[in-house]
Amino acid sequence: MTTEQLVQQIRKKQSFLCIGLDTDLEKIPPHLLNSDDPIFEFNKSIIDATHHLCVAYKPNTAFYEAYGIKGWKALKKTITYLNKNYPEIFTIADAKRGDIGNTSTRYAKAFFEDLHFDSVTVAPYMGKDSVEPFLSFNDKHTILLALTSNEGAFDYQTKKTENKELYKQVLQTAMTYTNAENLMFVVGATKAEYLTEIRKIVPDNFLLVPGVGAQGGSLEEVCKYGMNKDVGLLINSSRGIIYASQEKNFDKEAAKKAKELQLQMKSALIAM
Numbered sequence: 001m002t003t004e005q006l007v008q009q010i011r012k013k014q015s016f017l018c019i020g021l022d023t024d025l026e027k028i029p030p031h032l033l034n035s036d037d038p039i040f041e042f043n044k045s046i047i048d049a050t051h052h053l054c055v056a057y058k059p060n061t062a063f064y065e066a067y068g069i070k071g072w073k074a075l076k077k078t079i080t081y082l083n084k085n086y087p088e089i090f091t092i093a094d095a096k097r098g099d100i101g102n103t104s105t106r107y108a109k110a111f112f113e114d115l116h117f118d119s120v121t122v123a124p125y126m127g128k129d130s131v132e133p134f135l136s137f138n139d140k141h142t143i144l145l146a147l148t149s150n151e152g153a154f155d156y157q158t159k160k161t162e163n164k165e166l167y168k169q170v171l172q173t174a175m176t177y178t179n180a181e182n183l184m185f186v187v188g189a190t191k192a193e194y195l196t197e198i199r200k201i202v203p204d205n206f207l208l209v210p211g212v213g214a215q216g217g218s219l220e221e222v223c224k225y226g227m228n229k230d231v232g233l234l235i236n237s238s239r240g241i242i243y244a245s246q247e248k249n250f251d252k253e254a255a256k257k258a259k260e261l262q263l264q265m266k267s268a269l270i271a272m
């Protein structure tokens, strides 16, 4: 999917919501556990109930890998279901990969060519030759970790190297990579006050912003400091939406939570 198509979808749906499919068998409604593939059944119900309120879904692969082959099959079924039934939706494999170039190429093939995701999250630590293999795919997006939502982000990411915080160095250096136009960046919603500085370095790139809902980040603050002329934001909530209820109507309850966020996003778009 091109960035233009993503922006068009945001304008049409008045939403820049990304729903995280962090599906955990211990948290899904118990009645689904009797089905052949509870993970997929849960995802399918959530997707069918919420697709009109969001523009992206982000399965975090850890939640699938944890169940071995069964989990990986459920991930494949989920992305295939999304691509077939809702091709306008932007899909993110949250896998946080990155390795020597030869290995990164295989990761890129796994997520872009085998699973057909539109994007994958990548860790920047191993540098240029670990990121560029992901960037070489047309109309696919590499979402590089810049300033993450967790406490540990302060261990390295905000520390100064050559008088500049590491996350700023990551943003600046990554923008010199070949095909940097295919880059998006992760910035945690819990770090909204950093967004003004971040936008000075990457005014045009999309930012994936996790951390509203369960982690307590403020959607209003993120919009205030992070929006650009094309909106430029995908705001993710996982647990805050998908585990709204454990009852039979869990999908409708999830849709209510998604709708609350979509309405706040609509207001932010009107105020733009």
Ligand SMILES: O=C(O)c1cc(=O)[nH]c(=O)n1[C@@H]1O[C@H](COP(=O)(O)O)[C@@H](O)[C@H]1O
Binding pocket: 020, 022, 060, 094, 121, 147, 148, 149, 150, 186, 187, 188, 210, 211, 212, 213, 214, 215, 236, 237, 238, 239, 240
């Ligand atoms: O790359 C991510 O998506 C990510 C980066 C980050 O800085 N913080 C963060 O929470 N995430 C992911 O975003 C999701 C957040 O989930 P909730 O806290 O349940 O909304 C999880 O899948 C996290 O792994």
